Amino acid sequence: MTVALRTVDLAVGYRSRRASTTVLEGLNLSVKTGELVCLLGPNGTGKSTLLRTIARIQTALAGSVEIEGVDAARLSRMELARRIGIVLTERAMVGALSAYRLVELGRYPHLDWYGRLSPKDHDVVKRAIRAVSAEHLSSRDSNSLSDGERQRFMIARALAQEPSILLLDEPTAFLDVPSRVQVMGLLRHLARDENLAIVVSTHDLELALRMADTLWLVAPGGQLHTGTPEDLILDGSLAKAFQAENIRFQPEERAFRLSVNTRGRAIVRGAGLHAVLAAAVLEREGYEVVPDGACAFEVTVALGSSQWEVVIKDRCHTGVNFSSLAELVRRESDEDA
């Protein structure tokens, strides 16, 4: 594995005629070939600015970007386009263009003056479409594709540039849940199998934690933490980066939780998925689920079914689905209040 991308004391931000606003500075980052990096951070912390600066759509305020050991500023536009492919947040819609032709556009930095494609160019286009598993859609009009399908073709278009680095700015923003998982899975596979260096910004924390080799975590103060997801969970920087009122990071679940447990504690006895789901019902109703001790409820879930039993004030209640459990818990809470 070699270093595909490196930033040296990079500072990014906006430059207007009078003044420049620095968003992130002192960045010394690197991405190896085959590595998937997820760029995480709250809105407005400069994730897009960083990606756009690496792609040279924006100019760096200080420092430099090195691509395969070469200062990016020394590369021509075309040379750069043959090394970096990008998928932007903006939804680029074109009418009357087949998905195949959309991918063809990515050959731009490799073509002759009239834009003719050689057989080799067509091979690259087909391989790019195959890499995103969308061969069956390639004759469709790009406007008739679903958001998830179009995003695959936008990624294929970037691949058709034959880059060694792929940058994606919130590629899953418009997508439904299955498409999000598929797109992230696709990136995971492209990094490994096509040996690409990939940096993807996302708000999808749980997916990022599961898929990324490395996280670049932008904290609100403008510091950027890097490391494997697990290291950043352990040292608390992940929890700190997304600190906000009423939420807390649950390291074991690798997810954020609302922390409004005001109604008291509850115990769930039982095992398996049904016990986990019963706990979820109680948490939603505002109870903290604890393993032991004094508490308001004790819910017993029969093994492997949603049949439950709750003892409250010496009275035993039973039910066979979770909606009746939720109803009971709500009723009891209202009586208490």
Place this chain on the structure above:
Amino acid sequence: MASHHRESAVLAALVVALIVAFLLSLALGSVWIPFERVGAILIGNGGGSNPEYSLIIQTVRLPRALTALLAGAALGIAGLQMQTLFRNPLADPFALGIASGASLGVALVVLTSGAAAATIFGSNLGMAGDVWVTAGSIAGAAAALSVVLALSTRVESPATVLIVGLMFGYAAQAFTTVIVAGAEPAKLQDWVRWGFGSFGGVTREQLPIFVPLILAGLAIAAATTKQLNALLLGESYAGSMGLNVRRIRFVTMAGASILGGVVTAFCGPVAFLGVAVPHMCRGLLGTSDHRALVPATVLMGGIVALLAQVVSSSRSLPLNAITSLIGAPFLVIVLMRNRRGVFTA
């Protein structure tokens, strides 16, 4: 691939239609000249029994048909360039105020010729009037063009350039209105006639100016086909694929403005073709790919302009009325048949 076959078929059909329209335009007019005569005269065989035919074709109809063909192609291409550059289906060659600038120039020449132009040029409009109208139009279009181009190198957003162009157009129109309001009624007629548009005003002597300018403009479009394709996804993506966005924006605007400005100068403000022809071609081809769209637009622009010219000269109707009357229904049919939408959703 199927789409390639469709594109080749459409282009071939357009070539045939263009040849037919061109011959029709030579044959039809105040007198009907049979097609075999038209053919004979074109290949240099003379008018045969009727030498007048040869004269009519060579001095009137051939220059007029060539003008119509090139003007139609020019307006279509300029419209296509503007629509792609601004990613706006309503953009036309005159979106940047070119036509308004030209109108102002012509208004200055035609309506104030007794005073201003005569003092400047020391000439009375008479026989040489057409030349002055052309000169005024070119000057006005060039002024508008230079303002917009100067601005485009300093402004980041293409939308801003478009809005400034529109505002410049309104300002020029306002001046024109002031001039029209104060003009002598007799001169207004000339002004109104210029506004009708005509492909018949370009003489054989003027063709050596008109033709090379239009061909140069068309050549710019042909040479930037690949760049226009890259712009389909917007300027950020185009830049990320290696395109020098500012340069191509300048070149495209300059090319489109030359095409629009030259046509306006020689033929008057010909409406509709610029915005409609690219849509007709997208509809027929089923693609926004400029490699097919650029040649198709040249052919289709020529066809529509020639047909409009035929109808307008045989019925003595204003050209501008005809371009819209025959063009609009056709465009609507094409758009209705193509339910999936031929432009950016």
